Amino acid sequence: QVQLVESGGGLVQAGGSLRLSCVASENIFDANTMGWYRQYSGKQREVVALIFIGGGTSYPEFAKGRFTISRDIAKNTVYLQMNNLKPEDTATYYCRAVQGGVWGQGTQVTVSS
Secondary structure (H helix, E strand, O other): OOOEEEEOOEEEEOOOOEEEEEEEOOOOOOOOOEEEEEEOOOOOOEEEEEEOOOOOEEOOHHHOOOEEEEEEHHHOEEEEEEOOOOHHHOEEEEEEEOOOOEEOOOEEEEEEO
16 A cells, blocks of 8 residues: 655744655555645645646645645655745645545644744
């Protein structure tokens, strides 16, 4: 089974930046859209960014202009660059292989005001 491991979360002040990483145990990007999702305490997970098999990307409105998803195929790694962070970005962020239905364990992002 494919395993996904996230890292890069932490505490940052509003307006700051973080880069999250998601390392897959094997190269699955030729068969999976990869996504970043976030979950507030007691809430459903919501999509933050998607990178499709062909390399195109998609973002919800709140992420446009601030977040960028990318991948390094040789390193089996997906990234989420988050800029101009806001307190409402505070959540646990999860990596997902969409077609495979696999989740990482999550990394916590906390943005202070």
